[in-house]
Amino acid sequence: MTSLSDDLEQMLKTLIPAWRPHSLGVTKISGGMTNENFWVQVAEEAFFVRLGSEGAEQLGIDRDVEYVSTVTAGELGVAPLVRYYLRDQRILITNYVVGRTLSSNDLAQPRRMAQVVELLQKIHHTTPKVKSFSVFHVIRHYWELVRNTPLIDRQAMEAALTIAQRVEACLPVQPSALCHNDLLAANFVLDSKDDRMWLVDWEYAGLGTPYFDLGNFASNQQLLPPQEETLARLYFKESDVQPHVAAIRLMRVMSDLREALWGSVQRLVSQLDFDFEQYARRHFYRVQKAVQSAAVEQALQILE
Template identity: 30%
Template sequence: MAVPEVLDRVPLLSGVPRSVEELPGGLTNHNYKVTTPGGTYVARVWASDSSLLGIDRDAEHACSRAAAAAGVGAPVHAYLPELGVLVVGFLPGRTFTEADLRDPANLPRVAQACRRLHAGPRFVRDFDMFEVQRHYLGIVRERGYRLPANYLDFMPAVEDIRKCLQIRAEGTVPCNNDLLPGNIIDDGHRLWLIDYEYAGNNDPCFELGNIWSESDLPLGHLEELVTAYYGRRLRHKIARARLLGLMSKYGWTLWASIQDGANESIDFDFWSWGMEKYERAVAEFTGSALAYLMDEAARAD
């Protein structure tokens, strides 16, 4: 169905003058800014097989509402799963870039936004990258999608990391789990977090490690982000976030493999995107710091 037809079937957006502008970004949706006399909205129209990627659209809707209630997400105005569309309020402001995250002055602001989300209502599902990675691996094998060279060689190390992190596990909080720079909006006063496709209750150190991983930030920035989040420097939390950042790279690599094999509606080089993450993961798996990080994560400060 063409986008104008979809919008015509959304009561909030139909029967009124409107202008429609496609927004950049979005690897599983097409996003449109829709301006009407009554307000400005973003219509998120699904553009991929969400079941393969582990996206539950009902959960995305519920988590989006919870994030809005926490005061960190856009308000939710309409959800029509039969049309494949979620309508949220447009947040005026500037989308973050990697350069913004490389500015140390922004790291306490990001930590504060994460704390607001994490202190909000619990989400309707959990997110565990160890489980997600295994799910993605099963799909890649079953469907014969491309697997990076030597990918399976690191599975024993993944199991060691999983067991290590269980030692000092301190529960989960509602996390976005996908905070690329483009999912952070700066309105000039505060930061907002958008896009809750992968949202779920998770270890807060995954949120922090994933931010570090997605933008390939310097290690010192991860230490500053974790310290700003917890209010003091905790060696075991920094190590934990770094290990979960490694799992982020390793797991999202398979997300890219699935998208490369299955998604024909978005013109994007998913394989190269995933291989960049995988190469950085390999460097950490084979580097000298892995055993040290697991030791740091498992012991008290």
């Protein structure tokens, strides 16, 4: 019986002629919530190999969009360079970055937050030919997939959807730009050679509002209100950032709502060994707290 690493090595040698003369070192990387990831050593070069999961289209993932977005980010120096795209096999291969994955505590520090803002501003000034991303469309799509499951309380969900409608109606319009849309701490890697920050995992990327990237980042790092204001000041460089802070706080709630529904969909379709039910419940608890808070109503009143 062959191992997954052996099978992957043989498949990659078949698909990539330049790798055939070499013995490949294949190491599985733990932690992925959608795909299977590997570090592959080929002679003196190291590669990151991502095997895309089946059923990703139900999550709104378009592998061609991911490829174009990753190429664009690589050309901007934001992401590792793409080396191979094996479309039929759902395999994307980039340079492997030797470094450490950053934590939410790391990213909440002003110095690291400034590095994050620099990366985001680079991608937010480009518009590759990829499809659009709207968190509001994603929320409605996910809800249609899971509305008949018992995981999410329907009454609480209706309250959250009402807030989502208000946010969608009042959110300030920004020029559409390339957005990452999945700014987990695990997607930021600090290069061990030069302290450079890289942003990886572009499978949810698309053209959308930068406010969602900012709110998504704030949610995933659980930023405190003063840290949200710091993020807004670093990004917008304006004296009055209160409207921007309001938008970030509202999109933070939309991010948690997206994640709660994403976890509910993954619970139905994913084969990975991960507790998606607990993930969904944790994010929906955040949504419920936010919907009932004065801060969300105040943010809405600033923008409405």
